[in-house]
Amino acid sequence: MRMRVRLEDVARAAGVSPKTVSRVLNDEANVRAPTREKVLAAMAAMDYRPHQSARSLASNRSFLIATLYDNPSSNYLTEIQAGVLEACDVYHYSMMLRPLHVSAEDFVERVDRLISHHRPDGLVLTPPITDHPGLLQRLRERRVLYASISPVEHKGTIGAFIDEPEAVRRMMATLLSLGHRRIAHVIGHPDHGASQWRLAGYRQALAEAGLPRDPALEVAGDFSFGSGVAAARRLFSLPRGRGPTAVFAANDDMAAGVIWAAGEHGLAVPADVSVCGFDDTPIARQIWPALTTIHQPSREMGRIAALQLMESLRGRGPGAMVRAPFSLELRESTAPAA
Amino acid sequence: MRMRVRLEDVARAAGVSPKTVSRVLNDEANVRAPTREKVLAAMAAMDYRPHQSARSLASNRSFLIATLYDNPSSNYLTEIQAGVLEACDVYHYSMMLRPLHVSAEDFVERVDRLISHHRPDGLVLTPPITDHPGLLQRLRERRVLYASISPVEHKGTIGAFIDEPEAVRRMMATLLSLGHRRIAHVIGHPDHGASQWRLAGYRQALAEAGLPRDPALEVAGDFSFGSGVAAARRLFSLPRGRGPTAVFAANDDMAAGVIWAAGEHGLAVPADVSVCGFDDTPIARQIWPALTTIHQPSREMGRIAALQLMESLRGRGPGAMVRAPFSLELRESTAPAA
DNA sequence: CGGCAAATTGACAGCGCTGTCACACCAAGG
DNA sequence: CCTTGGTGTGACAGCGCTGTCAATTTGCCG
Numbered sequence: 001m002r003m004r005v006r007l008e009d010v011a012r013a014a015g016v017s018p019k020t021v022s023r024v025l026n027d028e029a030n031v032r033a034p035t036r037e038k039v040l041a042a043m044a045a046m047d048y049r050p051h052q053s054a055r056s057l058a059s060n061r062s063f064l065i066a067t068l069y070d071n072p073s074s075n076y077l078t079e080i081q082a083g084v085l086e087a088c089d090v091y092h093y094s095m096m097l098r099p100l101h102v103s104a105e106d107f108v109e110r111v112d113r114l115i116s117h118h119r120p121d122g123l124v125l126t127p128p129i130t131d132h133p134g135l136l137q138r139l140r141e142r143r144v145l146y147a148s149i150s151p152v153e154h155k156g157t158i159g160a161f162i163d164e165p166e167a168v169r170r171m172m173a174t175l176l177s178l179g180h181r182r183i184a185h186v187i188g189h190p191d192h193g194a195s196q197w198r199l200a201g202y203r204q205a206l207a208e209a210g211l212p213r214d215p216a217l218e219v220a221g222d223f224s225f226g227s228g229v230a231a232a233r234r235l236f237s238l239p240r241g242r243g244p245t246a247v248f249a250a251n252d253d254m255a256a257g258v259i260w261a262a263g264e265h266g267l268a269v270p271a272d273v274s275v276c277g278f279d280d281t282p283i284a285r286q287i288w289p290a291l292t293t294i295h296q297p298s299r300e301m302g303r304i305a306a307l308q309l310m311e312s313l314r315g316r317g318p319g320a321m322v323r324a325p326f327s328l329e330l331r332e333s334t335a336p337a338a
Numbered sequence: 339m340r341m342r343v344r345l346e347d348v349a350r351a352a353g354v355s356p357k358t359v360s361r362v363l364n365d366e367a368n369v370r371a372p373t374r375e376k377v378l379a380a381m382a383a384m385d386y387r388p389h390q391s392a393r394s395l396a397s398n399r400s401f402l403i404a405t406l407y408d409n410p411s412s413n414y415l416t417e418i419q420a421g422v423l424e425a426c427d428v429y430h431y432s433m434m435l436r437p438l439h440v441s442a443e444d445f446v447e448r449v450d451r452l453i454s455h456h457r458p459d460g461l462v463l464t465p466p467i468t469d470h471p472g473l474l475q476r477l478r479e480r481r482v483l484y485a486s487i488s489p490v491e492h493k494g495t496i497g498a499f500i501d502e503p504e505a506v507r508r509m510m511a512t513l514l515s516l517g518h519r520r521i522a523h524v525i526g527h528p529d530h531g532a533s534q535w536r537l538a539g540y541r542q543a544l545a546e547a548g549l550p551r552d553p554a555l556e557v558a559g560d561f562s563f564g565s566g567v568a569a570a571r572r573l574f575s576l577p578r579g580r581g582p583t584a585v586f587a588a589n590d591d592m593a594a595g596v597i598w599a600a601g602e603h604g605l606a607v608p609a610d611v612s613v614c615g616f617d618d619t620p621i622a623r624q625i626w627p628a629l630t631t632i633h634q635p636s637r638e639m640g641r642i643a644a645l646q647l648m649e650s651l652r653g654r655g656p657g658a659m660v661r662a663p664f665s666l667e668l669r670e671s672t673a674p675a676a
Numbered sequence: 677c678g679g680c681a682a683a684t685t686g687a688c689a690g691c692g693c694t695g696t697c698a699c700a701c702c703a704a705g706g
Numbered sequence: 707c708c709t710t711g712g713t714g715t716g717a718c719a720g721c722g723c724t725g726t727c728a729a730t731t732t733g734c735c736g
Binding site: 004006007008018019022023025026050051053054055056057058059060 | 691692693694695
Binding site: 049051052053054056057062074075077078081082085092094095096097099113116117118119225253256257259260262263264282283285286287288289290 | 387389390391392394395400412413415416419420423430432433434435437451454455456457563591594595597598600601602620621623624625626627628
């Protein structure tokens with residue numbers, strides 16, 4: 001096998017110094033156009049591939065970003081991940097993935113070790129890691145740049161989000177307009193900001209519609225399928241007339257659990273009870289009946305967050321917190337109240 | 339912020355040469371126990387973290403493995419991925435992920451570029467990439483080590499697999515013992531070895547049971563939920579008495595599609611038709627009724643494959659193709675034939 | 677105790693690239 | 707004509723670690 005082509009070889013071929021090739025490679029200013037052309041031509045002709053480790057060592061950058069998550073929903077995460085990878089492709093970065101447990105004793109320390117070990121140039125944080133005060137503080141101390149997806153606090157943070165309160169309002173309006181009056185809510189994992197927004201939105205919508213709030217209809221979950229099943233069992237065991245005619249679950253996995261439990265209890269969806277979710281992960285279309293839900297452009301959000309991160313790494317402006325559009329997907333799991 | 343601790347600093351503190359610290363770091367032979375202790379103590383005391391890029395540059399290793407996939411099933415992949423990450427943790431490797439399209443013109447070239455760019459020490463291949471002759475040849479040419487998960491050809495390859503023919507046999511035996519005689523099969527993606535095994539196993543089981551083979555009951559799919567729906571629509575449209583009483587789908591996603599289509603056609607599962615899948619991905623428990631399926635320990639297989647890879651990278655033996663255990667999960671989607 | 681092989685340790689030169697700074701060159705102004 | 711200041715390019719010294727090979731120490735034998 002041929003020896004690898006090094007920057008020095010390109011320099012020789014182009015008749016310039018290695019440093020000039022380095023300049024072209026890094027897209028630096030102050031290289032005359034003809035020189036740049038010559039170098040680019042030589043690179044192409046020799047099929048030059050820079051050695052990342054050497055670049056990292058010399059320049060103290062890693063061309064690596066790490067995506068941190070602690071999320072039981074593999075569907076959601078796969079989407080985010082795909083978006084981040086798309087963005088990495090554009091900027092010739094690579095990505096590493098890191099599953100974590102926010103509630104673990106050594107959570108911050110683990111991230112710390114990750115940073116020391118792999119020295120990523122930046123991080124992409126996903127909920128609920130976006131909202132861990134201890135971690136955020138540590139990152140600021142270490143001057144590690146990060147982008148957040150759907151964080152609770154937008155100020156001073158770059159990343160992507162959707163207008164959650166508005167989305168919840170739309171979902172509740174839909175259920176109310178179908179004539180539902182006894183609407184239950186399956187609450188998400190308490191560590192997630194999204195759980196708060198969705199619960200608050202649910203309560204506010206009831207209040208605005210002049211409906212009473214029934215504590216029996218607010219059931220705790222943790223975003224997992226199983227917790228949806230458990231919550232639904234409680235709801236469907238309520239005495240006649242006190243149970244819900246519609247269930248708004250804080251995410252799709254739990255909504256799927258609710259539908260599963262409905263089957264178990266001999267309830268037909270949507271004839272006996274309407275069910276809706278949130279996020280529009282693939283499972284929303286893979287269950288029967290297909291789930292009415294809020295479509296959250298997770299992949300796009302991953303892409304945007306990573307782009308913001310890499311642009312601010314490159315020093316191209318400070319980056320921003322970008323609002324992504326959501327949509328309400330009306331499918332077969334909801335129907336007019338009986 | 340303190341300057342980073344370098345190997346040289348540890349050497350000074352331990353009173354040995356940098357090279358000796360390097361030896362300890364790399365777990366090399368020929369370091370006396372007391373020396374090793376001293377060095378380890380100094381490392382711990384100073385919280386030393388080696389600089390990966392420097393290691394890579396000097397030793398021409400990257401401590402990186404790449405997992406390549408082209409698989410529509412995010413559940414399956416998430417599991418594999420988790421297993422590979424577990425193994426990476428043990429050996430202090432990192433992993434990168436690469437989605438690809440085997441059928442793309444430039445498939446091999448893309449992998450080639452990936453290798454030149456990131457110089458992973460090894461690859462983990464997942465189906466159907468495990469069986470792309472062009473790629474395998476290229477990898478051998480470039481002397482890139484790889485581990486395969488469920489490849490068609492085991493010879494000369496390291497990785498993990500399950501005894502597919504035996505698993506299919508068990509599944510078919512179960513359906514037959516429930517009294518089913520008209521059993522349909524939804525075939526997987528033609529590029530995947532698993533599709534061949536599962537189809538062959540299905541046919542063989544019918545033959546051994548003395549049942550006729552009905553081409554109308556063998557329907558093509560591609561492992562996706564949607565293809566399961568499409569296949570089932572065809573099956574459920576067969577004239578009375580010619581349709582199946584049980585459907586064996588080549589994976590869970592398609593089985594979920596079949597159940598979805600059953601709902602659409604007003605067929606009850608399992609009262610009117612039994613359905614079973616293969617893989618036991620999370621969706622198997624998240625639909626109603628829960629899916630009878632073959633549990634494939636995907637996570638474990640990912641872990642094993644990555645371990646085999648890293649052990650052979652370390653020169654600890656040649657690595658092996660390891661058989662992982664499967665199990666039949668009897669759930670609610672199957673029942674005796676009507 | 678000398679002598680030899682094996683085990684252990686260290687000196688040194690890079691790995692392939694970029695930061696720093698010096699130098700060469702040019703246009704405009706005095 | 708010589709400055710001045712900006713722009714473009716190159717020389718050189720590392721970045722932090724490991725491979726090579728030589729030097730030293732150790733263990734063991736007669």
